[in-house]
Amino acid sequence: MSNITIYENLANAIILQAVKDYRMALKSLKANSRNRTAQADKAEIERFFRSQWYSALTDVNGEMLIRSLQKEVDV
Numbered sequence: 001m002s003n004i005t006i007y008e009n010l011a012n013a014i015i016l017q018a019v020k021d022y023r024m025a026l027k028s029l030k031a032n033s034r035n036r037t038a039q040a041d042k043a044e045i046e047r048f049f050r051s052q053w054y055s056a057l058t059d060v061n062g063e064m065l066i067r068s069l070q071k072e073v074d075v
Contacts, residue, residue, distance in 0.1 A: 011058060
């Protein structure tokens with residue numbers, strides 16, 4: 001396995017975990033909008049999706065991903 005493939009796999013795993021965590025936070029907030037842990041998680045993950053680090057990991061537009069996940073969870 002090449003170093004590029006290893007890097008791409010790691011980058012993909014980081015993004016997929018953030019997507020899973022974001023979905024979970026959105027679902028938690030849908031059930032209880034006062035859930036402070038979910039509010040903090042949502043804000044932190046949105047900062048990640050808008051960060052330079054995220055942009056270095058993928059070409060997927062972070063704002064589009066946020067909107068897509070919010071639509072998926074029906075927020």
